Amino acid sequence: MKMNRRDFLKLTGTGTILGLAGLGLFERVTEEAIAAQFSKDAKALNAKRWAMIVDLRKFKTEEDYRRIINACHSVHNVPDFGNPKDEIKWLWTDTYEHSFPGQEHEFMPEWLEKKPIPLLCNHCANPPCVRVCPVKATFKSPDGITQQDYHRCIGCRFCMAACPYGARSFNWRDPRPFIKKTNNEFPTRTKGVVEKCNFCTERLAKGLKPACVEESNGALIFGDLMDPDSEVRQVLRKDFTIRRKAELGTQPSVFYIIGGSENV
Amino acid sequence: MKRYVYIGIVAFIVIVTYPFWSAGKAKKPEPKLDTPEIQKLVEKKCVEPKEFMKREHMKLLNQWRDAALRDGTRVYVNSEGKEFTVSLQNTCMKCHSNKKKFCDECHNYAGVKPYCWDCHIAPKEEEGQI
Numbered sequence: 001m002k003m004n005r006r007d008f009l010k011l012t013g014t015g016t017i018l019g020l021a022g023l024g025l026f027e028r029v030t031e032e033a034i035a036a037q038f039s040k041d042a043k044a045l046n047a048k049r050w051a052m053i054v055d056l057r058k059f060k061t062e063e064d065y066r067r068i069i070n071a072c073h074s075v076h077n078v079p080d081f082g083n084p085k086d087e088i089k090w091l092w093t094d095t096y097e098h099s100f101p102g103q104e105h106e107f108m109p110e111w112l113e114k115k116p117i118p119l120l121c122n123h124c125a126n127p128p129c130v131r132v133c134p135v136k137a138t139f140k141s142p143d144g145i146t147q148q149d150y151h152r153c154i155g156c157r158f159c160m161a162a163c164p165y166g167a168r169s170f171n172w173r174d175p176r177p178f179i180k181k182t183n184n185e186f187p188t189r190t191k192g193v194v195e196k197c198n199f200c201t202e203r204l205a206k207g208l209k210p211a212c213v214e215e216s217n218g219a220l221i222f223g224d225l226m227d228p229d230s231e232v233r234q235v236l237r238k239d240f241t242i243r244r245k246a247e248l249g250t251q252p253s254v255f256y257i258i259g260g261s262e263n264v
Numbered sequence: 265m266k267r268y269v270y271i272g273i274v275a276f277i278v279i280v281t282y283p284f285w286s287a288g289k290a291k292k293p294e295p296k297l298d299t300p301e302i303q304k305l306v307e308k309k310c311v312e313p314k315e316f317m318k319r320e321h322m323k324l325l326n327q328w329r330d331a332a333l334r335d336g337t338r339v340y341v342n343s344e345g346k347e348f349t350v351s352l353q354n355t356c357m358k359c360h361s362n363k364k365k366f367c368d369e370c371h372n373y374a375g376v377k378p379y380c381w382d383c384h385i386a387p388k389e390e391e392g393q394i
Contacts, residue, residue: 036312038337038350141336149333150383182385185354190382205338 043207047224049125049144049253050199051232052210053241054118057259058219065093065116071215072197077188079178088169090197091120091212096258099244111264118220120212121146121167121197122244122252129159129168144225144253145199155192164245165252168196225253293373296365301358311342311355322378325352352384361387 003011040046059065072078072091079088093116097104100117123146130138130146137152138159160168174191182188186202189195200210208214213222223230232255235241241255302308310317312324328350331337338350349355360366363386371377 036343037341038331038335039339039341040337041339044338139334141334143336147333151329151333184385184388187353187383187385201336202338205332205336 041205041207045204045207045209047143047230048226049224050123050204051144051223051225051253051255052120052199052213053221053232053235053255053257055219055221055235055257055259056115056117057257057262058217059115059118064217064219065118067215068118068212068220069093071211074181075183075186075200075203075211076198077175077179077183077186079175079188080180081173081175081178086172088171088175088195089119089167090195091118093118100242100256101245103242109264112258115263117256119165119167119244120254121199122165122250122254123199125251125253126249128162128164128248128250132158132162134158141201143201143204145201146196147198147201148194148196150187150189150193150195153193155194157194159194164248164250168194170194291373293370295367295369296362299359299361299366301361305359310359311340311346311348313343325356325380328352352380357384357387362389363387364389 069091073080076090078090081087096108096112096115096117099119104113123144125144127138127140127146130140133139134156135152135154137150137154138146138148141147155170157170160170171189171191171193176182176188179188200208200212203210209222210220213220221231221235223232225232227233235257236255239257241257243252243255246252297308312320317324328340329352331340332350340348340350342348357363367378
């Protein structure tokens, strides 16, 4: 078959048009034909930047710690492997020296040397874990929570290396057999993903404060750091607070009132 | 000599097409809807029309996942304006509490094995429950 330049151009032109039309048609057919939308519950608690204050003065007995840790770990199906190597940490405790390195000194009060400090993810405004995550499984949500999408996590553990607070834990083993009492309303995690405190985002969506705050008898204060009238801001105006390793520039959203002799 | 060629061709066609005509024998899936939650419904309706759910439920679940986790929007307003809490465990599986006779029925047939249940807690089902 002989074809001149003009016919060739006509043919390829028509071909292209048909191809594009077909593509358009294909997209029309595969497009989801559903006019649904998503919204928030009217009861949901909203903030620009959720924050917490830990009032150490109000932690008097072992029970005060146990209550908040249990509350957190039971709603979120956090396993207890019974050994520190495999430990999954959402809410845990450590010594003052380990929690605030550089702030300790040899003349500090004995009660402070011994007193456990409640620790959790600091939901930093400038979180190193988010920066290093290669798959964007960890991200900042608009309400200031440092979130993790377990569906995306590939278990590379860069975030664990980046977090200066040890607030992230890796599931070395299947956690399910080590969950004392499973909460059927919340998923577990699985071997091979990293997990952390989520500031009870699923409770905030229903209008509930975090589980630990609810159980703390006022020792944990929760609110919007960007709202000048919020409870956290009122306390921050009145009491002296410190944050963990703030000199690293992470801008933690968890504040601590250490207090003085009222702790004894 | 030619005979062997014909026999060969017939045998070849039989073997190659075996998966197609033998598949008809596998029992078609019949997802069961007789759960307590669904029996309570006045209108036996899913979150979206049945045909859409059949075809698109995996995409819808992905949308739900992202809406809840990424956007913090945990209420789904369906095409009829009805509201549902965005949750696999607490919404889908409350109605479809017979996972084995519903989700698995189709998935076994289609040879898909969603890994969701590694984390999401499947409804408790007694063995032999209808």
